[in-house]
Amino acid sequence: MLKRINTPSIVASDHLSVVRRAIPSDLDIEITKVIPRLNEGGLFVKYSRRPDKDDGDIESAVREHLQEHPMRPWFNPLSRVDVGLVLGKPWIEDMYRSPSQRLKVEFLPSSSGLPPVEMTQEALYSLFRRYGKLKDIERQPSTSPITPRFAYVEFSRAKVAVLAKCCVHGLTILEKDGGGKHGTILKITYERRFKGAWIMDWLFNHPRIVIPALAALIAAITVIIFDPIRTFFVKMKIKSWLNAEGTARGVWQWIRKQVNRANILSFSRQPSETNLLSAVWEDRKDDIVQLRTWLTENSGTFIVVQGPQGSGKRELVLDQALRGRKYKLVVDCKPIQEARGDARTISVAAAQVGYWPVFSWMNSISSFFDMVAQSMIGTKAGFSETLDAQLGKIWQNTAFALKQVALENHNKDKDSQLTDEQYLDAHPEERPVVVIENFSQRTGDKSLVYDKVAEWAATLTTANIAHVIFLTTDVSSRSKSLSRALPNQVFRTISLGDCSLEVGKRFLLRYLEREEASRSKLEEWLGNLEGCIAAVGGRLTDLEFMAHRIKTGETPSRALDQIIDDSASEILKIYIFDADRSSRDWTREQAWYLIRELADADDGFVPYNRIMLSDLFRENLEGKLQSLEEAELITIITTNGRPSGVKPGRPVYHSAFRRLVGDGVLRSRLDLAILWQLIGIENKNVKKYEDELQLVGALNLGKPPPQLEPRLRWVLQKLSKSQVKIDQYERESAELGKFLLDYHNPTSTN
Structure with missing residues (x-):
């Protein structure tokens, strides 16, 4: 191998061949000895010459030959071989001393008993500049008691410092060169800085390396420490451990059950709100059954429940179709949409899924550090992340938590030999249900938020991690974000409209039968009740509002008039006399x-x-x-x-x-x-x-x-x-x- 790479332009490992190639053949000198200095990366060459030849001429000839025929090490093609005439008496030693670009030059007397002379900066510069570029010359302070006196000479590169040390060590400086009347001997050693400030200097002097490395370290710490904590809190949210409303409701239901068993209180004459809405659920029984059937299928469940506001979408899904479902997660897009600024958007999105801790305020500080880093090194360091990336982290962590919840019974089940994917495909009943409310991509909304939610939902369904149900009032949303997320899948859709007049009538009659004061006037009100229901329509929110007004003692006609008046005032305020006309597209x-x-x-x-x-x-x-x-x-x-x-x-x-x-x-x-x-x-x-x-x-x-x-x-x-x-x-x-x-x-x- 050495012979193969032993070409005139590449230096091999054969020391003698290096010397022969570096010295011109017509120089008429005889090589007597080659002393390699492996730790310094050089060679000492001893030679004999005729008395009429000068050593300086030999050095110049060798240097000119190397300039015309440069020699480069195969392991470092950017460097090349250089030469220098040894002026002093080099010390050949094999101690573990690594070369450095900083030299310590000590001034010793030529003989014992004589005082040494400390050389000036000008004299040191004239002596060492011939070997390479100097960075600094630092003399010993005059008040320092340390002897012998010394000075520091620092080169721009370690290579030229090695050349200077090997050539000048042991040199006797005469009086005409600044060495004093009796002369001064130079003792040169490598000096390395092992001070505490060296680390800080390196950190501040190498921002292109330090800043990206620091960003990577922070990201690694975040993943190792905070991600498991966040996954734990998301799982608690899915299991409703942190949902005070759900916990309180469960405790209250248990108390009512125990009270009913003891026959302490009787609720027979006071039907619950669920019984009150039973007429509505009977009318939509087919939709409820269809939803429950879809949630038991093995294939990816991507359901869209569409209907106007007040049509009972949320109640139908959460209170009826998902009644008794153990694990479910509700994500409301409305507060995320209404959040101002990236930091607030991230905080609200994290709160929806229980993602904690989240340092949304760090985004502004990270952006500032990125701006400073860009001004220093020309590029961003990666401290700050875009809204897209941070939302992606939140949804990814939530998906991981959902998968862990879905696989909790994997090892306990008889199908424990199945892989995770096979188990999730075979047991759709173990998958949590994700309900996404107010998914309505309209003009001026944050399309990025809806796109990320749609992509996340598509990932959950295609990987069989969870069932996903969208609740939306916007028909066009299915043809935008959802279609882009799942372009080759047909959505399972349930469209909810207003209740029929017959259902609305039964709803009100049951409500009136519930109130003792209203039951006595029921026959009196039956005459105009149908006309009032026809005017109000089948919107559940309007029917509930009318029922509550009747509960306060108003007649159906009076309640209807009040509802119409409130609606008329609302129309005038929002659509006619709205002061902020710049935010609407119509006149x-x-x-x-x-x-x-x-x-x-x-x-x-x-x-x-x-x-x-x-x-x-x-x-x-x-x-x-x-x-x-x-x-x-x-x-x-x-x-x-x-x-x-x-x-x-x-x-x-x-x-x-x-x-x-x-x-x-x-x-x-x-x-x-x-x-x-x-x-x-x-x-x-x-x-x-x-x-x-x-x-x-x-x-x-x-x-x-x-x-x-x-x-x-x-x-x-x-x-x-x-x-x-x-x-x-x-x-x-x-x-x-x-x-x-x-x-x-x-x-x-x-």
């Missing part, structure tokens, strides 16, 4: 137009094409209606995948719309605002047509050519139609303005 005129059209429709249904042809919705029709649907003012009805009509967002809104339209002053004000907006639209059209006519007139064509006549007729017809509309809108505006002026007259009637 109050567009919202009022839909309210007026829906109120005038007997069945509360307006065809989609009628809205599409309105001048108020000429621009971005679909975006405006979608925003109003997300704000829950309307509900878009689809037929065969296309929008066919619009209905009120809640059934009770139809009655509220009619009450608002019945207010003559309010209707006149808002109709007048619509007319002003329509007049502005038509004035813009007229201006556009007039500009086109003015452009044609500026051509000075005299009689228009036949090619322009169809266009001019079209422009004139459009101009005439716009002016007719403006005249009509002006007349209607004048009538509405006269009504508003006369309204304050006591003799006028509404």
Whole structure:
């Protein structure tokens, strides 16, 4: 191998061959001895020459030869062999002394009894600079009592320090070179710094290595120490050990059970809320059974329960379908969505799954350190993590905890010989259930949060770690984040709507039968109860609100009026007179137009094409209606995948719309605002047509050519139609303005 790599440009391990290659063949000297210094990485070469040759000329010739024919070690091709003439008397020793770029130069007398002379910095520089670049020359303080006197000479590289030490050690400095009258002998040794400050100096002088290493160390400590703690707390959350509400409910149920057994109290005349809602659950029995059936299947369970707010999605899933389910985890996306800032988002997301401890405040400090590191080393050190990465850690740790919970009975089961994946696939009843509430990706929401939740849910289902149930009011969410997470899987969907009028009637009757004060008036109220239920609709929240008002002693008619009044006030505040108009994508005129059209429709249904042809919705029709649907003012009805009509967002809104339209002053004000907006639209059209006519007139064509006549007729017809509309809108505006002026007259009637 040595012979194979023994080429003129590569130095091998044969010392003699190195010497022969370094010295020119025509130099006429004889090599007498080669002394290798392996610990210093060099060779001492002894030679004999003719008396007429000079040692300095020999050194110059060898140096020039090495410059023309450089020799590089095979283990370090960036370095090359150098040469120096030995001026002193080198000390050949085999002690374990490692070379260093810092030399200690001691000044000794040429003979005993004579005082040594300490060389100046200039003299030391002249002596040592020939061997390489010097970093510093540090003389011994004049007040130091240490003898012999010494100085430190530090080179830029250890290689040149070795060359200088081997060549100068034992050299006698004469008087003309600064060595004093009797001369001074130099004793040179390697000096290494073993001071406490050396570590700090190295840390601060090598930030490119230290800062990333420190970041990696912190990450390793976090994984080793905190991740098991976080997994433990997530498991406690899944098992409801930390859920005070669930624990209190379990204790209360046990107390009630013991009391009923002892016949101390009787609850026969006071049915519970569950019995009160039994009419609703009987109507949705098929959905409950279907959910429970899906949770017993072996394949990945990815369920979407969709329905408007107040339709009872949460109660149906948690209180009915998952009743008796041992392990479940509920994640509410709404507080995560409403969190301000990355730190708050991380903290809220961690709280949803019991991920603790979480140092969300460290993200700001880590970002500051990253900024400092970037200014120092040019790149980020990795102290801070993006919101995406930190959310990914939270969901990953939660998935690990869910898997541990699902495998708790693995070793106890008769199928203990199965692998974890086989066991989870064979026992779907052991998998926890993850319920994700308020999953509704709307305009302006944090899409990153929903995307990470969808990806995490897809991982849970594909790996058979848990069953996942999404509760959403947004139909489009299934075609966005969920579709991207599981593009090749069909979602199992349950759509919940409003209850039928018959179910709503049974709900109220059971509630009235529950109250002793209401039972005496039940026959009196039966006459108008059906009409009240028809006006309120089948939304559970509205039915419960009406039932609670009846409980306070109000009649159904009075309760209905109060619900309609509250809904009307809510509509005015949110959709009409909202002060912050920059946060919404529609105008109050567009919202009022839909309210007026829906109120005038007997069945509360307006065809989609009628809205599409309105001048108020000429621009971005679909975006405006979608925003109003997300704000829950309307509900878009689809037929065969296309929008066919619009209905009120809640059934009770139809009655509220009619009450608002019945207010003559309010209707006149808002109709007048619509007319002003329509007049502005038509004035813009007229201006556009007039500009086109003015452009044609500026051509000075005299009689228009036949090619322009169809266009001019079209422009004139459009101009005439716009002016007719403006005249009509002006007349209607004048009538509405006269009504508003006369309204304050006591003799006028509404």
